[in-house]
Amino acid sequence: MNETNLVQSVDRALRIIEFLAEHPTGAGITEISKSLGLSKGTVHRLISTLKERDFAYQSSNTELYRLSYKILYLYNCISNNIDMFKVSRPIIRKFADKVDATVHLATLDEKRSNIVYIDRIEPMNSQKPFVMSSRVGKKAPCYCTAAGKILLSQYSDDEIRDIMKGEEYKTYTDKTIKNIDEFLEEIHKVRKQGYALDENEYDHGIICISIPIYNSNGKIDFAMSVTDLILYTKVEELIDLKDQLDEVSRKVSNAINYI
Structure with missing residues (x-):
């Protein structure tokens, strides 16, 4: 959308919601103001409106602002009415419990240079809890996530260069891919292997394997990823899950394509 068509107050309120989502422990007016480049008065007015509408609240202990559970309510309204989740979750849940690891579903954003996490399934009764940045x-950037590599692998090298044109290759760890040539080299491996890896490239200490989920036309619409800590799992152990992942992918693909 052309920025001239944006409603400024709505845009700013949504930016505040996104900021609070990135700061689950809360943030104050000053921090929000400095981070978003808005005046304290503007932030206060918008936060007050979000509070009135139950999208945010102020902690009585810390006096910091946090998102309310109304956001979760909206998410549940969406996810409970999306048939894809209804058919895929039971299949993925069974697999997540079996391998005792977190499973994500992701798709490309509108620019195709980033992925968007659309579902995250934690194993039940896991004895190895850990915190990830994914929500x-x-x-998250395609160049340093297994899901992103899988989703872009269906495009030609020239198309990928065009998609990633102007993309900043931010360094998250010492393993992060640094430029388009390194990224394309990785994509070539993905095409040959049929799976993609994130070996401590985006989140410190976290590894991931991802495989494609196809639609009825053979296009990769989604990527499914298994994520774990290096502390608990070796990359080789994730690769050993490839055949099981392929089977889960086929089941999810078939279920989705019959909706």
Whole structure:
């Protein structure tokens, strides 16, 4: 959308919601103001409106602002009415429990240079809890995520160069891919292997394997990823899951294509 068509107050309120989503422990007026480049008065007015509408609240202990559970309510309204989740979750849940690892579903954003996490399924009764930066609705760069590599692998090298044109290759760890040539080299491996890896490239200490989920036309619409800590799992162990992942992918693809 052309920025001239944006409603400024709505845009700013949404930016505040996104900021609070990235700061689950809360943030104050000053921090929000400095981070978003808005005046304290503007932030206060918008936060007050979000509070009135139950999208945010102020902690009585810390006096910091946090998102309310109304956001979760909206997410549940969406996810409970999306048939894809209804058919895919039971299949993926069974697999996540079996391998005792977190499974994500992701797709490309509108620019195709980032992924968007559309579902995250934790194993039940896991004895190895850990914290990841991934959350449903969050975006992450394609060049340093296994899901991003899988989703872009269906495009030609020239198309990928065009998609990634102007992309900043931010360094998240010492393993992060640094430029388009390194990225394309990785994509070539993905096409040959049929799976993609994130070996401590985006989140410190976290590894991931991702495989494609196809639609009825043979296009990769989604990527499914298994994520774990290096502390618990070796990359070779994730690769050993490839055949099981392919089977889960086929089941999810078939279920989705019959909706």
